[in-house]
Amino acid sequence: MSRIVVVTSGKGGVGKTTTSAAFATGLAQKGFKTAVIDFDVGLRNLDLIMGCERRVVYDLINVISGEANIHQALIKDKRVENLFILPASQTRDKDALTQEGVEAVINSLKEDGFDFIVCDSPAGIERGAALAMYFADDAIIVTNPEVSSVRDSDRILGLLQSRTRKAERGEQVREHLLITRYSPNRVASGDMLAMEDILEILAVPLIGVIPESGSVLQASNSGVPVIMDKNSTAGQAYDDFVKRFLGETVPHRFLEVEKKGFFKRLFGG
């Protein structure tokens, strides 16, 4: 039985694609057959973050319109077993993305025995975002500790609770909050919303906190999902998040300010 997981946020630039890439890679590393689909028709980027941009031949829209079959379009990752990427179309009109088409793609992935189908949502609440979430069993809501991101996440939660197949059937999409770009130093100085505040406002179970880290940019520069950087705090936090998603109990890390010396503590800074 496949589990369909949407990675969504409403606001752009909060780390949906970074998270989708890390999440799908983490699931595959743990032995699950995983496909990650880019729903951002017209502005594909997942291929770049996954480092397979030069191997794209067919895309999601080609499959939906019958110009290619799913096996021709899926790109098999060269580093991690069990990991497949379905890129978005760069050129086509968004109207080519249809609910029936998406359902057909998801069904053929199910038939192929995929354990997880990760849907990387575009920003906004338009068609691409609506279709990325429509068939979801689970939703990862990616939120930055910043007012507009939190507000957009609340809008997205409203949509998850009304505009999904689960909602239409009277069931619920499982919601998981992932806070990214978290800076314990700035939280301690009172300049950044604390994880507890975001949880209080959104009232969604927390699945992970990814600290602000230079390694995220380094990873995207080189097309390697950041979860593969086991030395970075962000990579480790993503790994913890994947374990929690799979049901393990893992304590949250990187939430506290690093210990300071006596003088720093006395004079602040």
Place this chain on the structure above:
Amino acid sequence: MGLFDYFRSQKPKSAQVAKERLQILIAHERSAGREKGLDFLPQLRSDILEVIRRYVQVDDDQVNVQVEKGADYDVLELNITLPERTSAH
């Protein structure tokens, strides 16, 4: 918090301001009930107003309908302000 921060901490920190602004905004947006399958709220409000008016005359803005979202339940809050009594019988 350092020694200097102690003397600096006069005005509220921006994170606190952010939290308060968000709490007010999101409570308001949720009460509109747009996407939560609660788009019947405006109709509910006018129906309630109609029923109340069979008994007392209240102004449009005296009926307030709000939904608050809890961890695993929602609260529908009805607030009706009755007009002041001008004279007793």
